[in-house]
Amino acid sequence: MSGGALREPWHSLRRQREAASFGMWLFLASEALLFGGLILAFIATRWFHPAAFAAAGREADIVYGTANTLLLLTSSLTMAVGAQAARAELPRLAGRALGLTLALGLAFLCLKGLEWRADLAKGLWPGPGFALEQPAARIAFAFYWLLTGLHGLHLLGGLSAIAWLAGQAVLGRRPWRSPAFEAAALYWHLIDVVWMFLYPLLYLDGRAA
Amino acid sequence: MSELAAGRVRPAEGPAEPWPDNYLTAEQGLGSWLLTTDHKRIALLYMATLLAFFVIGGFGAVMIRLELFTPEQDLMTADAYNRMFTLHGTVMVWFFLVPSIPNTLGNFLLPLMIGARDLAFPRVNLLSWYLFVGAGLLLVVALVAGGVDTGWTFYTPFSTMFSNGYVLLAALAVILAGFSSIATGLNFIATVHLLRAPGMHWFRLPLLVWALYGTSVVMVLATPVLAASLLLIVAERAFGLPVFDPAQGGDPLLFQHLFWFYSHPAVYIMILPSFGVISEIVTCFARRRIFGYTFMVYAILWIAVVGFLVWGHHMFVSGQSLFTSLVFSFLSFVIAVPSAIKVFNWTFTLYRGQITFEAPMLYALGFIGLFTLGGLTGLFLAAIPIDVHVTDTYFVVAHFHFIMVGGAVTALYGGLSFWWPKITGRLYPEGWARFAAILMFFGFAFTFFPMFVMGFAGMPRRYAAYPPEFQIWHVMSSCGAVLLAAAYLLPMAYLTFSLFRGARATDDPWDATGLEWRTASPPPRGNFGVLPVVAEGPYLYHPEAEGPHHSEREPHQNQGGNL
Amino acid sequence: MSGRSSRRSSKRSLGEATPRSAGAILARSLPVWLVLVGLALASCALAYLPMGRWNMAVSLGIAAAKMLLIGLFFMHLRRPDPLLRLAGGAWLLWVGFLAALVFADQATRAPLTQPEHMEDRTMEPPETAGGRSGF
Numbered sequence: 024m025s026g027g028a029l030r031e032p033w034h035s036l037r038r039q040r041e042a043a044s045f046g047m048w049l050f051l052a053s054e055a056l057l058f059g060g061l062i063l064a065f066i067a068t069r070w071f072h073p074a075a076f077a078a079a080g081r082e083a084d085i086v087y088g089t090a091n092t093l094l095l096l097t098s099s100l101t102m103a104v105g106a107q108a109a110r111a112e113l114p115r116l117a118g119r120a121l122g123l124t125l126a127l128g129l130a131f132l133c134l135k136g137l138e139w140r141a142d143l144a145k146g147l148w149p150g151p152g153f154a155l156e157q158p159a160a161r162i163a164f165a166f167y168w169l170l171t172g173l174h175g176l177h178l179l180g181g182l183s184a185i186a187w188l189a190g191q192a193v194l195g196r197r198p199w200r201s202p203a204f205e206a207a208a209l210y211w212h213l214i215d216v217v218w219m220f221l222y223p224l225l226y227l228d229g230r231a232a
Numbered sequence: 233m234s235e236l237a238a239g240r241v242r243p244a245e246g247p248a249e250p251w252p253d254n255y256l257t258a259e260q261g262l263g264s265w266l267l268t269t270d271h272k273r274i275a276l277l278y279m280a281t282l283l284a285f286f287v288i289g290g291f292g293a294v295m296i297r298l299e300l301f302t303p304e305q306d307l308m309t310a311d312a313y314n315r316m317f318t319l320h321g322t323v324m325v326w327f328f329l330v331p332s333i334p335n336t337l338g339n340f341l342l343p344l345m346i347g348a349r350d351l352a353f354p355r356v357n358l359l360s361w362y363l364f365v366g367a368g369l370l371l372v373v374a375l376v377a378g379g380v381d382t383g384w385t386f387y388t389p390f391s392t393m394f395s396n397g398y399v400l401l402a403a404l405a406v407i408l409a410g411f412s413s414i415a416t417g418l419n420f421i422a423t424v425h426l427l428r429a430p431g432m433h434w435f436r437l438p439l440l441v442w443a444l445y446g447t448s449v450v451m452v453l454a455t456p457v458l459a460a461s462l463l464l465i466v467a468e469r470a471f472g473l474p475v476f477d478p479a480q481g482g483d484p485l486l487f488q489h490l491f492w493f494y495s496h497p498a499v500y501i502m503i504l505p506s507f508g509v510i511s512e513i514v515t516c517f518a519r520r521r522i523f524g525y526t527f528m529v530y531a532i533l534w535i536a537v538v539g540f541l542v543w544g545h546h547m548f549v550s551g552q553s554l555f556t557s558l559v560f561s562f563l564s565f566v567i568a569v570p571s572a573i574k575v576f577n578w579t580f581t582l583y584r585g586q587i588t589f590e591a592p593m594l595y596a597l598g599f600i601g602l603f604t605l606g607g608l609t610g611l612f613l614a615a616i617p618i619d620v621h622v623t624d625t626y627f628v629v630a631h632f633h634f635i636m637v638g639g640a641v642t643a644l645y646g647g648l649s650f651w652w653p654k655i656t657g658r659l660y661p662e663g664w665a666r667f668a669a670i671l672m673f674f675g676f677a678f679t680f681f682p683m684f685v686m687g688f689a690g691m692p693r694r695y696a697a698y699p700p701e702f703q704i705w706h707v708m709s710s711c712g713a714v715l716l717a718a719a720y721l722l723p724m725a726y727l728t729f730s731l732f733r734g735a736r737a738t739d740d741p742w743d744a745t746g747l748e749w750r751t752a753s754p755p756p757r758g759n760f761g762v763l764p765v766v767a768e769g770p771y772l773y774h775p776e777a778e779g780p781h782h783s784e785r786e787p788h789q790n791q792g793g794n795l
Numbered sequence: 796m797s798g799r800s801s802r803r804s805s806k807r808s809l810g811e812a813t814p815r816s817a818g819a820i821l822a823r824s825l826p827v828w829l830v831l832v833g834l835a836l837a838s839c840a841l842a843y844l845p846m847g848r849w850n851m852a853v854s855l856g857i858a859a860a861k862m863l864l865i866g867l868f869f870m871h872l873r874r875p876d877p878l879l880r881l882a883g884g885a886w887l888l889w890v891g892f893l894a895a896l897v898f899a900d901q902a903t904r905a906p907l908t909q910p911e912h913m914e915d916r917t918m919e920p921p922e923t924a925g926g927r928s929g930f
Contacts, residue, residue: 048882060460165473223854
């Protein structure tokens, strides 16, 4: 009746679908407080050292940052299309959109890797030989590495989940109507939204001066 | 009394009678336990794991009390003492108290109480146990390798720059355990929202379900902030990223803010489920409806939300703004109101009840007394002038042990006795259980009440050596700890005994309301043969027609007659 | 009549009225993406406009707008499902709790405890950890 998408302890796919979205939303609320706490720590420290944080913001590579922002926004589009297509049981569109999402996510990670390499070459790791004069700029870059690293890990997790789900669907082991695609899409959009806040905080600070 | 007791044992069925098919016998083999998605089996897995951690944490407590028997520092070095109380704190907070009632009784009872076949995400539930075990192993590795000396609070800059313990491993273990409690929390919330039986309205839910719901909200929203604060410590300690380093302009107070944003609500994670358990027990053994059901519900939600706004009372002497301290102080008084509502409502439930003193009821009454004391001393600590006087003294230690041990652990033992027949299908030996319950109350008071006195007199916490004038109090406390340890071990012995020799329980040995008693003991794999339909509210022990309305008052009589 | 309309609304609330064709899906999603890209470029450009302390406020405001768009359209909070809307909005309150009280502390802290006013040790080499650093 439900084509294999229904699982225990649910009696209807509708209810199960709502539960998958709801459970994922609760997890996202939790993630929102994880990143919210870290971003709050960033803003709270910036409160005491605005000049140093502005100087640090100017050092971050805005070309990589902006390119990655656009990549991630586009991947959100393809993910949204993919999830809706999966639900509407349009396998061709869904497969392509999910594949494109994976490609865009990987491109983001590659750019991020190149950026990190350039940052290290510029001496932006807050250890010995740090490039900036102000001591608090070290804190700003401590947050930069922590936040981009953690975001990258989440992105990697999202990519693996999408790859696994899409792979199962293509092999015919998971019906396209499975609520898992929508849940995965919600997670992917969260990664995007987190980056929307990291971008101004880490890259746009102090540009006008 | 004996009639009541006779009604609990399954009549005319010898021990040789085969058990009806239930969740314990549905599948056999180790694999059927380690890969189970049955919430009842996972609850038992959690129980076994938590027992191990309770023993480890208890070992820390024993060592601390032994060292403090004499004023000199004779049993261990100051550094070893630091590691010992850190072991005790870390293990007991994150690996015993936070998961204690939610993951054992909660996991077992939540679907049964709302008439569901399982939790919303059975595999996430299993994942949560594996995360917990993984985290526990990491912590054990850290403790065996040499331990941590920061205290359970991981305060910076000590933890990031100076401590030479295994801070990173311990922090990672706590982060991982946090993910486990997030998984449990979101599972519970989704289950309560989406899997209630037909007719089980929100205001027909038993209070334990409401309490677990409130707890889950706190778990899902507070735990990630703990993960954030510990991640910052990991970043600073492992990678040299100077987040809280005062020399670079970092703010150690920021760490305390983030840490206590979780760790104060964590107290409500520990105590809210106890509130739920006590509400179930008090109503059953007073044969009364709960007094003020809706207010009990609002009190739970109030605590769950406002509990997030009071964390700054841990930081009154830290150098945070005085104005903020005033706000936090006020809000800490506000949070006492719902707790008081609950205590008053239990008392009113007892009033004119037909009380019988079975073991669970003794635990529950002990809980109410100890929790009231713990709560009232919390008001002392919410007042800034008194808090400045007793900060970091044994007064604080006594206060939070009254809440977390006298409250949460007593409720856990009470709940375990109450639902033991449902979980195992066996009755525990009533006489031993009553003895243990009474011993636990007195052992606890004997251990922790002297701490209020010595703390107020100025005995600081976290020192292995102390001035000799405090010895009398420490000796009292250490002696009480012996009684308390006996009271904790005794139920483990008689409950284990009852597994093999206990009388077979009926499906509803306490004649209690609630859906969990409407199925077999122990329940079948799918919880219910036919899913129940609910037509009435909870705790209908005292139906409208049976007994006088509260407006018909009996004339007052002095106890013992008129002398 | 009323029964039919309530059934329809319950269908909508569970998101059963989702687009079924590739055209409909793209027609719903592409415009949102265009607006998002526009906002991203705008925030990049506005960052170079000297507005003092308002620069960060504007950037974060645009970020919030993007979050709202993604939440409403891509994460389907536009669908009238009260449960999902509740879960999707509740975290804001808690982040608000955290921010409000942390900033209340920072804004009113006694001056001497603020790092800027402390003895300047920043030119000295950073202190290394005492003792062996356990893992």
